[in-house]
Amino acid sequence: MTVAAELIGVSQQFGDFTAVDAIDLDIPEGRFTTLLGPSGCGKTTTLRMIAGYLTPTSGTIRIGGADATRTPPEKRDLGMVFQSYALFPHMTVADNVGYGLKLRRVPSGERRTRVMETLELVGLAHLADTRPKKLSGGQQQRVALARAMAIRPRLMLLDEPLSNLDARLRLQMRAEIRRIQSETGLTVILVTHDQDEALEMSDEMVLMQGGRIMQHGAPQDVFPAPANRFVADFLGYENFLTARDGTTLTVRPEHLGVVAGADGAAPAGILALPGTVTDVAYRGVDMLVTVAAVDPSGATVTLLSDVRAAEAGRVEAGQPVSVTAPESRLVALAD
Known part of the structure; x- marks a missing residue:
């Protein structure tokens, strides 16, 4: 198994509070990994450290085999989608998707090709010239995904991207994101508090509580055999x-x-x-x-x-x- 990212003894302290407590974690390349747990468990802090928005108090983060612990976010070759899609309202869909490519000085011809290829993948090529305000919530989320994917990142980081959608649309987008990951072979890390979302979408599921990893494995292995009471309770054993x-x-x-x-x-x-x-x-x-x-x-x-x-x-x-x-x-x- 090729490892896309590796966390070695990684901790994050905020004053006297330990948000992440000396965790070790391998993120396999080309797989869909979910960080799952209740609010305050350390999952978002872990994602932000992988992204480079937080520097670990201690420990090492390796991306693509290289030490990236103190590498700034823009040099980590990552795509990221947040709860808020943060689309530029004055730009068209195509311009939003191509924004990261423009910053990387990709030539205009290649940029147009990659933008349209990515919009085709998310089913929005017909809306390339549309402004974000005319899109539905699900369409806006697909544009945010396309923008992150267009740069062809080493890692795609998703921070609860479905939380602002209604229940029916969340179900649709789970399947859509999983399809895109499967077709592209992207390495994806998703943060969620929704056990159904994690079970349906993940190749690897990492359950966290109190800044520590409680259990890690394929959903088919974790769900029928919870390691402890926290995991069992969180997965609905009751x-x-x-x-x-x-x-x-x-x-x-x-x-x-x-x-x-x-x-x-x-x-x-x-x-x-x-x-x-x-x-x-x-x-x-x-x-x-x-x-x-x-x-x-x-x-x-x-x-x-x-x-x-x-x-x-x-x-x-x-x-x-x-x-x-x-x-x-x-x-x-x-x-």
Whole structure:
């Protein structure tokens, strides 16, 4: 695997506050890497250090194999798209996209060719002579992407670029950005707090909390096997219980069944916990059932079961039930 960028023991201090705490991270070339986590976890600070807008308090950043720790942003060969697309309102779409090329003194003929090639890639060639104010939010975002891509950067950095779009358009643009990355082979680093966005778009997913990397890997490896309670909770596992030996276990709501009666009897390989329904929320296709249950350690826990409405029996608040889950769906957590 060729490494496009490498962070070695990188930290960032703001006074007494440690925003990023001695992280090591390799960004593979030609892949889509997502920095994921809640606000304040250090993901945006990490991106800004890679971009050169912040200098690490300690550690080394290498880009393309060369030490770039103190290289200014304009010399790092990067493209960047922010939450605010920052398009020039007085310029046409084509002029916006070609702006970085003009700064790099690319000859006008080559500049026009590269601008139109990039606009074709994002599906906006027919709007080359249009001003940004006449574009929709999704179109403006594509122009911002095209502008960053036109310079053919070594790395493309995306700082929550979908956050200003409505839900339907966000879904469309996820697929569009992933398509562009796949077709061009760009190395992309995306910052997001949206787990669905990260799962859908990433080749590599880096979960951060408290300035540290909690787990790193392909979504298909991370999602079914969260390393600790933070990762499990952030990825929507929601249900936590304690085994007889004190191990913390987690299971997703869609893997919990609810059966009328609370005798606890279950076939081999099935965990069954006695409990009482405390709430039922009908949501059309599915039902979210909240149960106060007794876990294997004897503690009372609140569990959520997300069951298909067509397959669910009639359950009501106050009803005794058994909450069931295949033991294969239980994930043991490190902490």
